[in-house]
Amino acid sequence: MKMKKKRLKKRKTALIVASVILCLYSLTMLMPVYFLLVNSLKESFEFFNNVWALPISLYFENYALALELGVGEVSILDMYLNSIIMTGATVVIATAATTVTAYVLARFDFRGKNFLVAVGIGVMLIPDLGGSATVYKMFVDLKMIDTWFILVKNAAPFGLMFLITYSTFRTVSSTYAEAAKIDGASEMRIFLAIMIPMAKGCIGMMCVMSAIGSWNDYYTPYMYMPSVKTLALGLQELSEEAATYSNYTELYAAMVLAVLPLLILFVSMRETIINNAVAGGLKG
Numbered sequence: 144m145k146m147k148k149k150r151l152k153k154r155k156t157a158l159i160v161a162s163v164i165l166c167l168y169s170l171t172m173l174m175p176v177y178f179l180l181v182n183s184l185k186e187s188f189e190f191f192n193n194v195w196a197l198p199i200s201l202y203f204e205n206y207a208l209a210l211e212l213g214v215g216e217v218s219i220l221d222m223y224l225n226s227i228i229m230t231g232a233t234v235v236i237a238t239a240a241t242t243v244t245a246y247v248l249a250r251f252d253f254r255g256k257n258f259l260v261a262v263g264i265g266v267m268l269i270p271d272l273g274g275s276a277t278v279y280k281m282f283v284d285l286k287m288i289d290t291w292f293i294l295v296k297n298a299a300p301f302g303l304m305f306l307i308t309y310s311t312f313r314t315v316s317s318t319y320a321e322a323a324k325i326d327g328a329s330e331m332r333i334f335l336a337i338m339i340p341m342a343k344g345c346i347g348m349m350c351v352m353s354a355i356g357s358w359n360d361y362y363t364p365y366m367y368m369p370s371v372k373t374l375a376l377g378l379q380e381l382s383e384e385a386a387t388y389s390n391y392t393e394l395y396a397a398m399v400l401a402v403l404p405l406l407i408l409f410v411s412m413r414e415t416i417i418n419n420a421v422a423g424g425l426k427g
Contacts, residue, residue, distance in 0.1 A: 161196050183395040190392050205396035211299045212397055214372060214380045219397055222377040226358055227404070229373060233297050233357040241304050242346060246334060249312035250320075254268040260309065266301035276364070282367060297357060311345040312338065347412050354408055372403045 161173050183205055185198040212219045278296070282288055302416050319341075320333050328336070339346065361375040378398060387395045 179395050182392055183399045185392050187392055198373055205392045208393045209397035209400060212381055212393060214377050217372040222372050222374045225371050226373045230354050230357040232294050234353045236294060237353045238346060238350055241308050245305055245308035246312050246338060249309050263301045263305040268302055279366060289368055289370050295362055308345055308349060311342045315341050325359055351409060351412050358405055
């Protein structure tokens, strides 16, 4: 009886400690969000008086002023459009390339397959900037700098997304594919009509993660597409200008507007991701 009480007491203590750590961690994650949102709704004098205080009144005009910001001749709306085009193209190319590559390597046996899988997963061990000089030189030689062909770099079917998709297709039962083959279905039809729907949770998650990575990508447009101002690039330059013109509240409003598309994407995709992330494995 005493042993049970001791165990119960230890579990309660562990639960309390874990809850405190989780609350502190959540607080550190929410503080930047609070800071950004609150100061985007203040007038400038309120911001300089106390950056952590709630606004006296909600000053939505900052958002209208934020839409008038720009870097040189490039407006923030142009930056939005560039980011949407770059993110959309990257998501489509990356999703298609990764899905097809992972499916082929997961479902078919051929010489060199294990080597290709090892390469696809091993890329995760290489730092993003590790081979940047070599990659940059290669794209210069190919005359692809400052062209939209550079998106191929971010859409390569390697790394974490490849590992997740490859693992998903490996866990999907082959029973449905074999039954479809008996009925005369082609490999393409099996892939599109059977495998893709069974892995849609994984693919949805891949789309979201790819979109977040591309939308927030500062390095690629800075190094490879300097003439294309995206939000990540433009907001960095605007933050430097804010120190001169003291228009921080407008800048924070612009940052909130920059986050909205990702928030909308995540909310619209959350059911697919949560409910179907392991649907293929469970159905098998």
